[in-house]
Amino acid sequence: MNVIVFNSKRSKVPVGAVLLLAVSVVGCGDWGEGSTSSGAERGASTSPIAIAEIDPVVLRRALKSSPLPAPPSDSTNRYADHPEAAELGRRLFFDPRLSGTGEVSCATCHQPDRWFTDGLAKSMGLDTADRHAPTLVDAAHHRWFNWDGRSDSMWGHTIRPIENPLEMGGDRTLLTRLLLEDPELNNRYAKIFGAIPLSLADLPASARPIGDSQSVEAWERLTPVDQDRINRVVANTGKSLAAFQRTLRGGPSRFDRWAEAISKGSDEKSILNASELRGLVLFFGKAECWECHSGPLLSDGEFHNIGIPVAEGLPRDPGRYDGSLLVREDPFNAAGQYSDDVDGRQAILSRGVKRDPDAWGAFRTPTLRGVGRTPPYMHDGSMPDLESVIRFYSTLEGAVQLGHHQESVLSPLDLDAGEIKDLAAFLRTLAGPGPEIDVPESSRGEEPSTE
Ligand code: HEC
Numbered sequence: 001m002n003v004i005v006f007n008s009k010r011s012k013v014p015v016g017a018v019l020l021l022a023v024s025v026v027g028c029g030d031w032g033e034g035s036t037s038s039g040a041e042r043g044a045s046t047s048p049i050a051i052a053e054i055d056p057v058v059l060r061r062a063l064k065s066s067p068l069p070a071p072p073s074d075s076t077n078r079y080a081d082h083p084e085a086a087e088l089g090r091r092l093f094f095d096p097r098l099s100g101t102g103e104v105s106c107a108t109c110h111q112p113d114r115w116f117t118d119g120l121a122k123s124m125g126l127d128t129a130d131r132h133a134p135t136l137v138d139a140a141h142h143r144w145f146n147w148d149g150r151s152d153s154m155w156g157h158t159i160r161p162i163e164n165p166l167e168m169g170g171d172r173t174l175l176t177r178l179l180l181e182d183p184e185l186n187n188r189y190a191k192i193f194g195a196i197p198l199s200l201a202d203l204p205a206s207a208r209p210i211g212d213s214q215s216v217e218a219w220e221r222l223t224p225v226d227q228d229r230i231n232r233v234v235a236n237t238g239k240s241l242a243a244f245q246r247t248l249r250g251g252p253s254r255f256d257r258w259a260e261a262i263s264k265g266s267d268e269k270s271i272l273n274a275s276e277l278r279g280l281v282l283f284f285g286k287a288e289c290w291e292c293h294s295g296p297l298l299s300d301g302e303f304h305n306i307g308i309p310v311a312e313g314l315p316r317d318p319g320r321y322d323g324s325l326l327v328r329e330d331p332f333n334a335a336g337q338y339s340d341d342v343d344g345r346q347a348i349l350s351r352g353v354k355r356d357p358d359a360w361g362a363f364r365t366p367t368l369r370g371v372g373r374t375p376p377y378m379h380d381g382s383m384p385d386l387e388s389v390i391r392f393y394s395t396l397e398g399a400v401q402l403g404h405h406q407e408s409v410l411s412p413l414d415l416d417a418g419e420i421k422d423l424a425a426f427l428r429t430l431a432g433p434g435p436e437i438d439v440p441e442s443s444r445g446e447e448p449s450t451e
């Protein structure tokens with residue numbers, strides 16, 4: 001009945017986490033069989049709710065979560081809202097030549113018809129990636145990127161999938177060569193950023209600062225000036241890709257249409273059905289989902305350890321504990337030389353990030369916009385559907401607790417089957433029509449690049 005793998009053992013304890021060894025298991029009752037008194041009050045869960053009956057505090061929280069405005073400006077990327085940069089980014093996004101084998105593009109894992117995810121528990125590029133691919137729709141609203149927040153901008157993140165041997169297995173010099181070689185890309189790039197001050201003859205086939213020894217040696221043979229020029233191409237490519245990704249908007253969902261109608265004083269009954277409305281009341285009320293899934297993005301942008309169960313034999317993912325270190329040391333972060341605002345707010349935040357032992361196993365609260373379109377769920381894709389996620393919150397069965405600093409917000413909700421259904425129904429109202437993207441002709445279909 002319950003799909004969550006029950007496991008209280010941790011197979012690997014990372015250095016630095018010794019203080020957090022304590023492992024305990026909370027809540028092991030079956031969902032649906034309420035073990036606390038609140039079960040009795042739930043007879044009402046099948047009856048319709050009139051707006052006037054909703055607790056005004058709950059209603060206010062709901063209305064504050066809509067609408068989603070345009071993404072915040074990104075001062076670290078001067079080209080963030082530059083239409084020509086977005087157009088170059090769109091072409092690059094679908095171009096498998098960014099990968100080492102010419103077969104994997106960003107769209108392999110961020111597919112337009114899957115709300116820019118891939119439907120897999122863990123993404124598949126050249127090999128199986130470490131985590132589940134989050135959606136890119138409305139992602140420009142985040143402050144920290146990736147499940148562990150190891151990038152502080154969308155553009156700064158770009159080199160990671162390109163050079164990750166499990167994902168695209170490409171490299172920054174190969175990318176630079178592509179932009180020099182392809183007349184169309186070269187032209188577009190030069191119009192926005194100026195001509196690339198390098199020639200193909202200057203560049204080895206592959207060179208990068210981290211990776212296989214041959215590429216690293218080739219990188220070390222380049223002059224610092226050429227290394228910087230290549231890195232500049234990486235940053236500009238990222239800035240174009242980010243400009244494109246900023247255009248990926250989910251658009252108004254049924255929840256937004258409901259919130260708009262209610263804000264205008266209407267007693268609207270046709271936009272959300274009774275079950276969805278009961279789910280909404282749970283979400284912003286006693287289920288306390290809004291504690292973390294707050295604001296119009298339905299994410300507080302912070303990192304929490306909700307202790308999702310870890311499958312037997314797998315090491316636990318350190319999450320933000322490592323992400324905090326990675327973002328501070330990232331040469332492509334907001335405070336680095338490729339940022340367009342090294343003294344701005346994000347740069348100050350990133351410079352000040354501390355590695356906190358309490359952040360072990362914490363992940364960024366995901367947005368719930370479009371969530372009905374993006375199974376499976378969680379950073380490891382371990383929960384196949386929304387009902388499984390809600391059942392987890394309901395029982396916390398299998399939850400892994402790490403030390404006494406564990407998230408205090410979560411306690412088993414002990415929801416009945418009707419409430420689980422209602423909450424899931426509400427979550428499915430959070431997807432808008434989705435972005436309409438013109439997929440470049442050359443990247444349609446399964447054929448690998450002809451290069
Ligand atoms: C092999 C699959 C794969 C490919 C190819 C890939 N990604 Fe991703 N992407 C992922 C995964 C998995 C994550 C989450 C990584 C993590 O948190 O550790 C991710 C995360 C992201 C994020 C962060 C989103 C957020 O909500 O924080 C952005 C932005 C992104 N990818 C953009 C891109 C771009 C641009 C490309 C192409 C240059 C690309 N990705 C290629 C799988 C992929």
Ligand code: HEC
Nearest residue numbers: 287288289291292304363364365366377378379389393409
């Ligand atoms: C303490 C903060 C917190 C609270 C409270 C909370 N969540 Fe979450 N939620 C998270 C975090 C963090 C994750 C990602 C965890 C991970 O991947 O390990 C998450 C993941 C999810 C996901 C998976 C989304 C995806 O794209 O993978 C769903 C759905 C979800 N929560 C719904 C809910 C609902 C419904 C409630 C109320 C019953 C709730 N959450 C309460 C923090 C919270």
